Amino acid sequence: MQIRILGAHMTEIASAKLPGLLIDGVLALDAGSLCSSLPLEAQRQIKAIFLTHHHYDHVRDLPTLAMNLANHTSVEIYCIQPTSEVLSTHLFDGGMYPNFLKWPDHRPAIRFTIIKPYQLISVASYSVVAIPVAHVVPTVGFQVSSAGGKSVFYTGDTSAGLDVCWEHVHPDLLVTEITMPQRLEDWARKTGHLAPGLLKAELLQLRKLNGYIPRTVLVHMNPSYQSEVEREVATIAEELGADISLGYEGLTIDL
Numbered sequence: 001m002q003i004r005i006l007g008a009h010m011t012e013i014a015s016a017k018l019p020g021l022l023i024d025g026v027l028a029l030d031a032g033s034l035c036s037s038l039p040l041e042a043q044r045q046i047k048a049i050f051l052t053h054h055h056y057d058h059v060r061d062l063p064t065l066a067m068n069l070a071n072h073t074s075v076e077i078y079c080i081q082p083t084s085e086v087l088s089t090h091l092f093d094g095g096m097y098p099n100f101l102k103w104p105d106h107r108p109a110i111r112f113t114i115i116k117p118y119q120l121i122s123v124a125s126y127s128v129v130a131i132p133v134a135h136v137v138p139t140v141g142f143q144v145s146s147a148g149g150k151s152v153f154y155t156g157d158t159s160a161g162l163d164v165c166w167e168h169v170h171p172d173l174l175v176t177e178i179t180m181p182q183r184l185e186d187w188a189r190k191t192g193h194l195a196p197g198l199l200k201a202e203l204l205q206l207r208k209l210n211g212y213i214p215r216t217v218l219v220h221m222n223p224s225y226q227s228e229v230e231r232e233v234a235t236i237a238e239e240l241g242a243d244i245s246l247g248y249e250g251l252t253i254d255l
């Protein structure tokens with residue numbers, strides 16, 4: 001299973017793209033950078049998109065992806081009910097761009113499949129489970145397991161409070177977020193994100209519950225704070241004796 005990080009940031013500048021992972025070229029987790037990162041043919045190879053939540057940075061490329069698929073193919077979007085409700089009423093309502101849930105008439109470019117937390121979903125040769133995480137709107141992380149028995153857990157946006165979540169995952173690779181530097185921990189809590197101290201506590205809890213800390217790659221950085229966060233994460237990695245690093249656009253990891 002190959003995991004490719006398309007976007008590792010929570011906003012976009014020339015050197016930073018919005019959140020999104022691509023697994024073996026066919027399965028996407030979040031849709032912030034599907035179009036800005038992939039050539040046309042690669043976009044049409046995607047079989048399913050799993051959305052963690054409805055925030056704009058995680059869904060930004062869905063309308064343009066749909067335009068690129070229209071009259072050629074279509075894609076299934078898996079998400080929880082609150083996510084589909086917001087997208088249907090704000091992004092796919094036909095107000096600013098075509099309503100790709102209904103267009104093209106003969107085969108709309110996208111379809112929603114509503115999933116429930118902890119429900120096992122089989123897509124192609126993968127098993128996917130949605131696990132609720134702590135954010136300011138309803139959000140789920142996804143554990144994706146390959147037929148070969150390897151798995152990645154992507155939290156999407158999350159803050160502290162992952163105890164229950166950790167009981168349901170046993171990943172070979174953890175992809176989670178780091179949005180703020182340590183001095184903004186209060187702001188991170190308020191906005192449902194992680195700062196280095198919060199991340200460290202969550203990883204300690206993961207090790208206590210599951211006996212190990214998997215390789216951990218961090219995304220959702222704010223470019224304004226990146227160098228500060230990078231230094232603080234290096235300290236945490238040393239303190240925990242764990243493989244923890246910042247992800248970046250184009251990073252691929254083979255499991």
Ligand SMILES: [Zn+2]
Pocket residue numbers: 010019055057058157220
């Ligand atoms: Zn976000």
Ligand SMILES: [Zn+2]
Pocket residue numbers: 053055135157
């Ligand atoms: Zn969010």
